[in-house]
Amino acid sequence: MTGRERLGVSGLFAVMLIPILFLAASAAPAEDVRCSFADAAPVACRFADRVDAQGVHHMTFTAGSRRATFVGRSQSGWWSGNLDGRPAMGFERNRGHIVFSTTDLKTRFAWWYPKDEHGTY
Numbered sequence: 540m541t542g543r544e545r546l547g548v549s550g551l552f553a554v555m556l557i558p559i560l561f562l563a564a565s566a567a568p569a570e571d572v573r574c575s576f577a578d579a580a581p582v583a584c585r586f587a588d589r590v591d592a593q594g595v596h597h598m599t600f601t602a603g604s605r606r607a608t609f610v611g612r613s614q615s616g617w618w619s620g621n622l623d624g625r626p627a628m629g630f631e632r633n634r635g636h637i638v639f640s641t642t643d644l645k646t647r648f649a650w651w652y653p654k655d656e657h658g659t660y
Contacts, residue, residue: 573656574600575649576607586650595620600650607648609639622646633657 574584584602591597600607609627611620618629622639623646629639635655640647 572600572650572652574602574607575647576602576605578647578649584650600648607639607650609648622648 570586572584572586573581575581582602582605584600584605587599589597595610595612598609607623609618609620609622609629611618611627611629616631618631618637618639619627620629621627622629622641625641625643625646627639627641627646629637631637632651633655636649636651638647638649
């Protein structure tokens, strides 16, 4: 008896469906946050986050024609990765309020949930 015969059709279907459900669950729907591009005044923007199987976040922020993309990982309040394709680091001012900067310090970007702008835990 093969493994497929032991699982049966419904068991095999369930095994095939698990990775699909994981991918769907790891992509957060876009939501409204506040953003600051290059230390400018805050604006409303849309935030979408997809986390891949290796735990890498793919975060996209859009406000009108402006867009910022951070791809990287979180390590206990610090972030490392790329901001708009350039090496970057980030830190959490508080939960839900993160500031990113490219390592050459030429680009800064911050985002936060409106309720977390001034710090809540």
